[in-house]
Amino acid sequence: MKIKWIEIFKILEDFQTGYDLPSVSLIGNEEGSPFKILISTLISLRTRDEVTLEASRRLFESADTAEAMMKLSQEEIEALIYPCGFFRVKSGNILTISKEIVQNLGGQVPSSKEGLLALPGVGLKTANLVLSLGFAIPAICVDIHVHRIANRMGWVKTNKPDDSVPALEKILPREYWIPINELLVLFGQQICTPRSPKCSQCPLHEHCRRCGVEQSR
DNA sequence: AAAACGGGGGC
DNA sequence: GCCCCAGTTTT
Incomplete structure (x- = not known):
């Protein structure tokens, strides 16, 4: 069946109104440099x-920069x-990453998936x-909340x-790749x-495989 | 006291 | 693929 993403996102946006909790995956996002987003995500x-x-x-x-961070001791x-x-x-990992950025990456957090995955402690999530929030590059960040919801919903x-x-x-239009996480983490x-x-x-309810769609057919 | 939490790395 | 990782909170 065809999933009605426009309706789903509208509902989630309405749901979000009234909450101002920073979701765990998005900590430090608004004024956050890619470096701060990366580090706070590791934390x-x-x-x-x-x-x-x-x-x-x-x-x-x-x-709050790699240059400053590498001057701290691990202790x-x-x-x-x-x-x-x-x-x-x-x-x-924070120390290793900071040194790597300064010494080998020209002081910049990598803006490619491969570059990021090469850093210690950095996996796909x-x-x-970092790609989506730090560099505005569409990338779906599937944490445990998104994973759980997507499977329950039957997506x-x-x-x-x-x-x-x-x-x-494969199934989610690209324009939703960035906003989906913030909406779903809060919802989760x-x-x-x-x-x-x-x-x-x-x-x-009505869009969920467990509750709505599955029972009504 | 035991389980839950959540993502990544090593084998 | 499976198992380990560390410290706090919840059951």
């Missing part, structure tokens, strides 16, 4: 939103981003987030989030939650 792994925000702000007060970075999960691994049928990226790229936090989703309050 957000396995870490709740508020903790990620506080840690990012602390870290960027000390260093200093660790202290700044504590108590984020994986803070030892993350601080090492992080790479696509795709995949097991791993990374497999949802090409699947979504508030309505389409991992356990006991609030289906009775869901504005996408």
Whole structure:
């Protein structure tokens, strides 16, 4: 069946009105340089939103460019981003990435998927987030929320989030590749939650394979 | 006390 | 493909 993306996005935009929560994937986005977006995304792994925000702000007060960051010691970075999960691994990656950017990449965060994936701690989700938010290059950033919703809704049928990226790229018009994440992450936090989703309050009820489409045919 | 959280890397 | 990773919060 044909998915009515225009209707779905309209509903999601209406739903978003009234919330001003920064979603976890999009922390530091508005005035964020690609470098800050990259670093705060690394920090957000396995870490709740508020903790990620506080840690990012602390870290960027000390260093908000790769040049400044590489002058910090790993211990200093660790202290700044504590108590984020994986803070030892993350601080090492942040330092390595900053040095790499300054010494080998001309001081610029890579603006290609391949370049980003070559950095330690950067996988498909992080790479696509930096591309879309940092460089306005259309790329679908499938985090666990987007993956869960897309599969529940019946838009795709995949097991791993990374497999949802090409699947979504096939069916979703390109103009939605950037806005989809912000809309869906909020929706996933508030309505389409991992356990006991609030289906009775869901504005996408009729578009959902589980609730609407599947039952009505 | 145990499970959940969430993305990436190494084998 | 499967297993490991680290610290906090929730059950």
